[in-house]
Amino acid sequence: MLSPGLALHTDKYQINMMYAHWLHGTHNRKAVFEAFFRKLPFGNGYAVFAGLERIVKYVEDLRFEESDLAYLREQEENYDPGFLEELRQFRFSGSLYSVREGSLVFPGEPLVRVESRIFEAQLIETALLNFLNYQTLIATKASRIRQVAKGDALMEFGIRRAQEADAALWGTRAVYLAGFDSTSNMLAGKLFGIPTEGTHAHSWVQSHESEEEAFRRYATALPDQVTLLVDTYDTLGSGVPHAIQIGLAMKRQGKSLRAVRLDSGDIAYLSIKTREMLDQAGLTEVKIVASNDLDEHTILSLKVQGARVDAWGVGTQLITAADQPTLGGVYKLVAREGEDGAYVPTIKISANPEKVTIPGAKDIYRLIDKQTGKAIADYLCYPDERDIQERAAIKLFHPNHPYISKQLDKYEAEPLLVPVFAEGKRVYDLPDLEEIRRYHREQLCLFWPEYLRMHNPEHYRVHLSEQVWKTRASLMQRYLDKT
Numbered sequence: 001m002l003s004p005g006l007a008l009h010t011d012k013y014q015i016n017m018m019y020a021h022w023l024h025g026t027h028n029r030k031a032v033f034e035a036f037f038r039k040l041p042f043g044n045g046y047a048v049f050a051g052l053e054r055i056v057k058y059v060e061d062l063r064f065e066e067s068d069l070a071y072l073r074e075q076e077e078n079y080d081p082g083f084l085e086e087l088r089q090f091r092f093s094g095s096l097y098s099v100r101e102g103s104l105v106f107p108g109e110p111l112v113r114v115e116s117r118i119f120e121a122q123l124i125e126t127a128l129l130n131f132l133n134y135q136t137l138i139a140t141k142a143s144r145i146r147q148v149a150k151g152d153a154l155m156e157f158g159i160r161r162a163q164e165a166d167a168a169l170w171g172t173r174a175v176y177l178a179g180f181d182s183t184s185n186m187l188a189g190k191l192f193g194i195p196t197e198g199t200h201a202h203s204w205v206q207s208h209e210s211e212e213e214a215f216r217r218y219a220t221a222l223p224d225q226v227t228l229l230v231d232t233y234d235t236l237g238s239g240v241p242h243a244i245q246i247g248l249a250m251k252r253q254g255k256s257l258r259a260v261r262l263d264s265g266d267i268a269y270l271s272i273k274t275r276e277m278l279d280q281a282g283l284t285e286v287k288i289v290a291s292n293d294l295d296e297h298t299i300l301s302l303k304v305q306g307a308r309v310d311a312w313g314v315g316t317q318l319i320t321a322a323d324q325p326t327l328g329g330v331y332k333l334v335a336r337e338g339e340d341g342a343y344v345p346t347i348k349i350s351a352n353p354e355k356v357t358i359p360g361a362k363d364i365y366r367l368i369d370k371q372t373g374k375a376i377a378d379y380l381c382y383p384d385e386r387d388i389q390e391r392a393a394i395k396l397f398h399p400n401h402p403y404i405s406k407q408l409d410k411y412e413a414e415p416l417l418v419p420v421f422a423e424g425k426r427v428y429d430l431p432d433l434e435e436i437r438r439y440h441r442e443q444l445c446l447f448w449p450e451y452l453r454m455h456n457p458e459h460y461r462v463h464l465s466e467q468v469w470k471t472r473a474s475l476m477q478r479y480l481d482k483t
């Protein structure tokens, strides 16, 4: 976990292609790849981009260690010693552009663009997708839960169910950047400065002679952060009454019981009853925490039922993105260096029109209505179309039915891709996590609620510039003419 030696965190075919390029002397040719996804997860109206910090650290630390080279030598006798020497000298020397973490992103737009020797761009594909796919998926799930929970406190409880340690750690970071308030994950707390929270387990109660004794001892040990788990034996029959006893005793000492936690049964019914009992005892300040296989659907349903829950602990469903295990992001070659040294746009044709790639290195701009301050659409264009930021008007058209078009004026065009590496040097200061959270909140404010709702959200458009559209059409035609 977090080990520096991630050069072999890649698929074998990348190393094989690197070898074949090296053997034929094409390894130093420049190429442009773009990472994007085709379909939004969970039926959501947007995704929340995450993974850049991990990508940056990976790219910066990327070295083949002697043990990696020894392993490769052992694996494939065809690998020439000169190739292994080339790997020994390997450093990322290219440029990388990325959307900022916390951005709202949409299908088909480049989230990361890599311009480098094909030798390097090919190697980093696998790790880059691995980081981006998982973290963006989890951040999106967390953002959905935040939308539903509104102002309630949200705690991440997932380590024990995550797909191993790295997923727990980086997943927790993704969850926090998308709006959770805290985590039970202590390592994530230490490494990323995320606030940590913890109640206690059933084992604490079971390890005592009585529930009452267990509660009393816990309250004595940690008087400033007591949340008592009240469902070990009988929530309303013993758990809540014992918690009330402790709460009243703490109050007499000028302290305060913070909360009780419900972890089984009918959470709507039990939380309403628990609230009544606490209020009747004069403990109106004591909060109610709920946990037990929660996700955005259950939380929404519980709220509709009038559940009196102040804070939600969410683990399994979130950290594993249980309803959709991957984002499906891809990394496609969009341009290669031609014989004359200039970039040539490339296309990947597919029988499935959604899978035909968009050729050429592209930038993305978010078009914002100057009057409302809200995002209208995203716009893909080539870097030399930078005047998009100054034009008086812009034409937006449907890519499959270009006669459906509209003219847009009084807009601002905000570039989404920022330079992260330039010729191997990092040119981007990684923002701290609090800044990313703030940025994510600002991003949400940029969109009309229609795009943000959990069920059947409006479809936010990603448009192509006329130049991009024409290049794509002509490359498709060229391909059709050949076949």
Ligand SMILES: Nc1ncnc2c1ncn2[C@@H]1O[C@H](COP(=O)(O)OP(=O)(O)OP(=O)(O)O)[C@@H](O)[C@H]1O
Pocket (backbone or CB within 6 Å): 263, 264, 265, 266, 267, 268, 269, 291, 292, 293, 294, 298, 301, 302, 305
């Ligand atoms: N009022 C409710 N409406 C909708 N879903 C609820 C309600 N109360 C609880 N749930 C959810 O229903 C599921 C109940 O799961 P399950 O039956 O496994 O739990 P349980 O029997 O109450 O507790 P245990 O964890 O001890 O098995 C959980 O996902 C829980 O969050």
Ligand SMILES: O=P(O)(O)OC[C@H]1O[C@H](OP(=O)(O)OP(=O)(O)O)[C@H](O)[C@@H]1O
Pocket (backbone or CB within 6 Å): 157, 158, 160, 161, 263, 291, 292, 293, 294, 313, 314, 315, 316, 317
């Ligand atoms: O349900 P999650 O969203 O994953 O939240 C974390 C769960 O982990 C703990 O119990 P655990 O699942 O270990 O045992 P239990 O189900 O028997 O309480 C805790 O009590 C929560 O229920």
Ligand SMILES: O=C(O)c1cccnc1
Pocket (backbone or CB within 6 Å): 157, 158, 184, 197, 198, 199, 200, 261, 291, 313, 315
């Ligand atoms: O602190 C808690 O209540 C907690 C932490 C992890 C998993 N379940 C519960």
